[in-house]
Amino acid sequence: MAAFKVLRLLAILVVMFTALVICAPTLDLHERHKVRATPVMNVPAPGPGPRAIKSTQNVSWWCNACSSSDTVTIQIIKKGVSSPVFTTTGQNANSGSKDFFVDPAWASDGDAFTVKVTDDKNHASGTSSQFTVFKTKE
Structure with a gap:
């Protein structure tokens, strides 16, 4: 049994x-x-702190599935404005950083901005925290 x-x-x-x-x-x-993760672009800097007009700031990014040989588009976007106030490019879509100048031509005391980083080849984009700008005493 x-x-x-x-x-x-x-x-x-x-x-x-x-x-x-x-x-x-x-x-x-x-x-x-050939199976890869969905690309996610992370933009940790600039952070939320206020930034002085006429100062040099830094944007940094990293992407989990982007190539180091690809470039990124960096756009400074003013709150309430549909088109970017400043656009440039950066190297190494996988991980990188680039300085930008907070220009008084597009920044006024109290304005709020975000930085958008895009890798068009991998359809990945990310946006930084919103930050404000202030005018310093000269």
């Missing part, structure tokens, strides 16, 4: 294993390396 239970359990396990092997999706091993 015990041998019958063992054989029955073994038969059930064989049937379940066969079903899993037949139904499991398969990938070509050579194609697996």
Whole structure:
């Protein structure tokens, strides 16, 4: 009787294993390396602190699935304005930084801005925290 239970359990396990092997999706091993994560662009700087007009600030970014050979577009966007007030490019979409000048031609005391970094090739973009600018006493 015990041998019958063992054989029955073994038969059930064989049937379940066969079903899993037949139904499991398969990938070509050579194609697996092409599967990448969804690109996410992170823009940690500049942070939320106020920035002085006529100062040099830094924007930094990193992207989990972007290539170091790709370039990024950097846009300074004023709150309430649809088009960027300043645009430039940066190297190394995977990870990088670039300085920018807070120009009084587009920045006034109390204005709020964000920095958007975009890698068009990988369809990845990210935006910094909003920061304000202030005029210093000259």
